[in-house]
Amino acid sequence: MEHQFDFLVIGSGIAGLSFALRAARHGTVAIVTKKDKLETSTNYAQGGIASVLGRDDSFPLHIEDTLNAGDGLCHPDIVEHVVRSGPDRIRELADYGVPFNRSPVEGLEFDLGREGGHSRNRIVHAHDMTGRAVETALVSAAENNPNIHIYENHLALDLIVEHFAIKAGSIAVRHRDVCWGAYILESPRMELHTFLAHAVVLCTGGAGKVYLYTSNPDVATGDGLAMAYRAGACLANLEFVQFHPTCLYHPHAKNFLISEAVRGEGGRLIDRRGKAFMEKYHPLKDLAFRDVVARAIDTEMKQSGDDCVFLDITHREPDYLKTRFPNIYQKCHLLGIDITKDPIPVVPAAHYICGGIVTDGFGRTTLENLYAVGECACTGLHGANRLASNSLLEAMVFAYESAFHCAEHIQQWRKRPVPEIPACPIPMGHLNSIQSEMVLIAHNWDIIRRLMWNYVGIVRTDKRLELALTHIRQIRMEIREHLPNIPLSNDLVELQDLALVAELIIRCAIQRKESRGLHYNLDHPRKNDVAWRQDTVVRRRQVEDPRGVVGAANNVPT
Numbered sequence: 001m002e003h004q005f006d007f008l009v010i011g012s013g014i015a016g017l018s019f020a021l022r023a024a025r026h027g028t029v030a031i032v033t034k035k036d037k038l039e040t041s042t043n044y045a046q047g048g049i050a051s052v053l054g055r056d057d058s059f060p061l062h063i064e065d066t067l068n069a070g071d072g073l074c075h076p077d078i079v080e081h082v083v084r085s086g087p088d089r090i091r092e093l094a095d096y097g098v099p100f101n102r103s104p105v106e107g108l109e110f111d112l113g114r115e116g117g118h119s120r121n122r123i124v125h126a127h128d129m130t131g132r133a134v135e136t137a138l139v140s141a142a143e144n145n146p147n148i149h150i151y152e153n154h155l156a157l158d159l160i161v162e163h164f165a166i167k168a169g170s171i172a173v174r175h176r177d178v179c180w181g182a183y184i185l186e187s188p189r190m191e192l193h194t195f196l197a198h199a200v201v202l203c204t205g206g207a208g209k210v211y212l213y214t215s216n217p218d219v220a221t222g223d224g225l226a227m228a229y230r231a232g233a234c235l236a237n238l239e240f241v242q243f244h245p246t247c248l249y250h251p252h253a254k255n256f257l258i259s260e261a262v263r264g265e266g267g268r269l270i271d272r273r274g275k276a277f278m279e280k281y282h283p284l285k286d287l288a289f290r291d292v293v294a295r296a297i298d299t300e301m302k303q304s305g306d307d308c309v310f311l312d313i314t315h316r317e318p319d320y321l322k323t324r325f326p327n328i329y330q331k332c333h334l335l336g337i338d339i340t341k342d343p344i345p346v347v348p349a350a351h352y353i354c355g356g357i358v359t360d361g362f363g364r365t366t367l368e369n370l371y372a373v374g375e376c377a378c379t380g381l382h383g384a385n386r387l388a389s390n391s392l393l394e395a396m397v398f399a400y401e402s403a404f405h406c407a408e409h410i411q412q413w414r415k416r417p418v419p420e421i422p423a424c425p426i427p428m429g430h431l432n433s434i435q436s437e438m439v440l441i442a443h444n445w446d447i448i449r450r451l452m453w454n455y456v457g458i459v460r461t462d463k464r465l466e467l468a469l470t471h472i473r474q475i476r477m478e479i480r481e482h483l484p485n486i487p488l489s490n491d492l493v494e495l496q497d498l499a500l501v502a503e504l505i506i507r508c509a510i511q512r513k514e515s516r517g518l519h520y521n522l523d524h525p526r527k528n529d530v531a532w533r534q535d536t537v538v539r540r541r542q543v544e545d546p547r548g549v550v551g552a553a554n555n556v557p558t
């Protein structure tokens with residue numbers, strides 16, 4: 001079936017919803033999302049959103065903290081713009097009805113928490129369920145907007161891109177790639193759809209599922225990164241994967257994060273014997289940057305052979321803890337841990353990917369009419385390491401900027417002749433094939449995630465990275481060879497995307513011969529500003545097609 005909208009948004013987290021709500025003032029918007037609309041990383045964010053709203057705070061201080069975290073790779077103009085836009089975007093969210101905690105202090109609007117790497121209290125929050133409060137308010141606003149149509153259980157397979165090779169004589173001197181929409185798979189009916197739009201906005205979130213342990217929900221399989229790469233867009237800095245230091249360690253807790261705000265409120269990391277250890281690693285102790293804390297925990301666990309360390313907040317008043325962290329208190333309580341009396345067992349887990357699809361100040365990718373916003377984008381804000389609570393802020397700011405840019409151009413875009421779009425080629429697997437090879441999907445998912453955890457994790461070496469590249473290429477080849485025997489399913493599509501993203505992360509990590517920010521390589525333990533103060537860019541080789549044929553990017557082998 002074919003659908004036509006002004007704007008196609010892929011993803012229903014903070015980035016997709018914020019863009020849609022603003023763009024809907026200028027045209028029709030389709031939001032496609034691969035599961036339930038609430039199933040997003042946004043919905044699980046706990047700590048809050050960083051913004052300069054305190055009396056003792058200033059834009060230069062937030063800018064400085066962000067640049068310090070980014071370890072030389074932030075783009076300063078982008079940092080300045082995002083930080084300065086923060087207060088306006090926060091007030092907009094409050095206007096949508098997000099119930100941020102208000103300050104008890106006279107004249108101060110919001111209650112402001114503190115997180116690692118921040119020199120001031122500046123985290124706006126709704127208790128410890130900020131993401132859920134934001135997601136619920138934005139979904140409700142989108143559902144009440146007649147210009148927005150939300151399609152749940154619609155998985156984007158690939159972008160529809162028109163490739164032009166601009167020639168001088170017989171030589172292609174320049175390429176133009178124009179995005180016209182996306183091919184979408186509706187489940188559980190397994191029906192293929194073509195969604196056409198004047199602008200497509202990738203808001204597909206992160207790729208935490210590429211690692212064995214992650215704080216991310218199941219939807220975070222890097223599909224947007226894979227689609228953009230296949231379509232020929234530039235991606236950058238994928239080696240910078242942030243490992244959150246404190247995920248709950250319990251056999252029945254899947255992906256549950258113990259927010260950084262717990263350390264902000266005085267929580268201390270201790271080993272099994274009750275000894276605090278962070279002073280050995282950094283002067284900021286428990287409030288050091290996440291990568292420092294994650295590496296410290298990794299080192300402690302490797303040295304002691306213990307499965308986890310502990311986060312102790314038992315010195316704070318029980319009533320205060322129950323009010324400040326109701327979600328964490330309840331979740332732990334259900335699992336038999338009373339955080340007012342017991343230290344919380346924690347381990348690090350893949351949490352956030354700082355790199356992504358390269359975008360400019362308007363969220364534009366290197367393909368015409370294709371935008372990327374939120375965690376899937378690489379805007380230049382985070383550099384080599386993200387400052388805590390800067391990601392929800394980034395998503396809101398670039399949703400605003402890209403919607404603004406689209407609004408300025410939509411009239412002109414509507415006049416363009418739409419090229420003939422072929423029906424969706426079945427990109428992989430068979431709609432009717434038998435279930436005989438389903439084991440290949442589960443097996444390869446597991447292998448990739450273990451491979452990435454063991455060889456491309458918190459601490460890397462050249463040897464492990466080379467081994468990882470060899471393995472992942474074999475796995476990708478195996479998947480391609482067996483595709484015709486596997487029934488088309490969301491799991492299969494995600495597996496192919498996950499495998500590609502894993503390979504791209506490894507390739508970026510191999511390129512960077514230094515240690516900087518979140519990328520720590522024992523064979524190159526120091527930072528090299530002369531050779532490596534630059535982004536690591538990956539891009540698929542140009543697809544030359546002088547006829548300007550429109551087709552699924554997936555038709556061409558990667």
Ligand SMILES: Cc1cc2nc3c(=O)[nH]c(=O)nc-3n(C[C@H](O)[C@H](O)[C@H](O)COP(=O)(O)OP(=O)(O)OC[C@H]3O[C@@H](n4cnc5c(N)ncnc54)[C@H](O)[C@@H]3O)c2cc1C
Pocket residue numbers: 010011012013014015016032033034035037039040041042043044045046047048049050130131154155156157203204205206215216217219220223224257351352373374375376388389390391392393395
């Ligand atoms: C547990 C946790 C706690 C966090 N806490 C904080 C915090 O306190 N502060 C902060 O700033 N950041 C925090 N983060 C990070 C932040 O939540 C995310 O970076 C942010 O929510 C990403 O928003 P997004 O809109 O880009 O993506 P998401 O919110 O992840 O949404 C992605 C959407 O894309 C959809 N999608 C993906 N692929 C496809 C496809 N192929 N087809 C169709 N739909 C697709 C998904 O289904 C989903 O709807 C946290 C993250 C986690 C996991």
